[in-house]
Amino acid sequence: MVFRSLARFSVNYLQVLDEHGQIDARHAPKLTPALVKHAFDAMVLGRAFDETALALQREGRLLTYGPGKGEEAAHAGSALALRKGDWIVPSFRENTAYLARGYPPELLFEYWMGDERGQKMPKEHKMLPVAVPVSTQIPHAVGIAYAAKLLKKNEVVLTYFGDGATSKGDFYEALNFAGVFRLPVIFACINNQYAISLPRERQSAARTLAQKAIAAGIDSIQVDGNDVFACYRATQQAVERARKGEPTLIEFYTYRMGDHTTSDEASRYRSAKEVARWAKRDPISRLSKYALGKKLWNKQHEQKIWKLARKRISDAVAKAEAIGTQPIEDIFAYTYSQPTPRLREQLEEARKEAV
């Protein structure tokens, strides 16, 4: 018996901007000051959204909320590498990606406040609503990409999901489809090290999540998910490949700084020391160090960015809270293209109820 090696694989890691704000010019994307500014604005807006959402939740003004703190570089860096005509198929923690694309924050608030009217996606945005059942959205991205290919739409589809999501069949099935059909899709795995309480090492025995693409015949890379330049660069390259019909899996290696959601208590399953270690790698202060060092802006200007972001967010909250009561008709209106006779009857019943 003779053993021959049939295939060998490796998994690459990309970091451009280190924890001290130092840049590795060999791997940097083309960085215009406008792009850096845009990335910073988006991350700060995302962080401001998060802080406000958490505060509102504590006051009972918002539902259970899953903060994205610490993941802003992964969300903004990837979203900004897309064109307006490209699709985002999200999970549920990527508010920063929405905001980076100019999505109205008041709609996000309405949704997280439990108002269905926040789900009405503005026409100009090619994004699906939040997908709560983990991993189930990934095959949708593949189908959208298939349609784009068949209809020659020149669209790229990026789908977000977590480390936990990579354990489900939907993930593997979607990856396999994309490999077989060579589709313009980017699998953006936000590895924030936890799926609620389950640490990444217990989610999979694989050394990296990026390598899960190998079995599907798809290229992949792991990037420093707290480095917005690496996130942007890797996505940009994946977009280029996608336009040629090649799918990519990107593992954004980052950390969930907050609790899983406001119903969770992360201190039950992870140490304060670990959290403190990751706090030093904060994506926003990292970019700030870089920008201040390069004199792209000064401290004062940076404070203004924060102030503007917080103002934008509090305006959005005010708007969302001023929306008023949803008419009862509205909860029936979208069940079918036309209301069925039975639904008309039930609506009458519902109307008559005292509120």
Add this chain to the structure above:
Amino acid sequence: MAVMNMVDALNSALDNELERDPRVVVLGEDVGRDGGVFRVTQSLLKKYGELRVVDTPLAESAIVGASLGMSLNGLKPVAEVQFDGFTYATFDQLFSHVARMRTRTRGRFTAPLVVRFPYGGLVRALEHHSESPEAFFCHFPGLKVVAPSSPYEAKGLLIAAIRDPDPVIFMEPKRLYRAIKEDVPETPYIIPLGEARVVQEGSDVTIVSYGSMLQSCLEAVKLVAGAASCEVIDLRTLTPWDERTVIDSVGKTGRLVIVHEAPRNCGLGGEIAATIQQKCFYKLSAPIARVTSWDIITPLPKMETRHFPSVSRIAKAIIETATLQ
């Protein structure tokens, strides 16, 4: 005896059974270190170790499929699915395999496993966290389905489910997890599956409900106390449901109101109504009423109270049914 809420009572049931029977295994997402997102499995990992209290990867289909395998080879798995809305991913395993194993192997292999999950709305939860999927499970032959309505009930029924030779879907009304406290024995006891409970006797109208809606029914009954004497039945087990108890009651009252949180279309209410009209036709003095949520996708929390049966919606149906001449 100890005063327990439903979470405590369920935890006590699991603790008792893990202790009593070394074949019992608890598995699911976050059930170990975190003690479950509702803390139902709190402290069990420490007590029984990670081979018997298993934090699984995030994969509902594999949790149930692997539970079947465990049950085929000598274990008694009690699987947790974290929320009602994520049980849909288990349908293939449940319907294609778990429910049929006894039939397909002519009794050689069986599936004595339990799948537990929190269900139901009115807790201001996110999308997919307020579902009442019981009708799917009841519709499928081979599965037993249970929905307790109080801490005491929850413990006795869960122990019965774990000891049952058939697969049992155990639906825990999350709205009641911490809402009621009552005396519950710390030692094991059983409430047999398939037996309903007459919670309150009455003569004018029978109310049949279960799980999360039982408390709302009791409140409604209080509201209408001056106008109608109500007999309230807690079904407890939804498959096989206790026809005898309902038939006896309707035989007495001649009137029936069925209340559930799930949508109306093809809901359990339809099955109960059809059975009762057939078996009690000559005893009925009014059409059987169903109080349910509407046949729409569960709205987000701001509108959920307009969707799920309210106490006043139930009270209105009771009065209409009880007073119809």
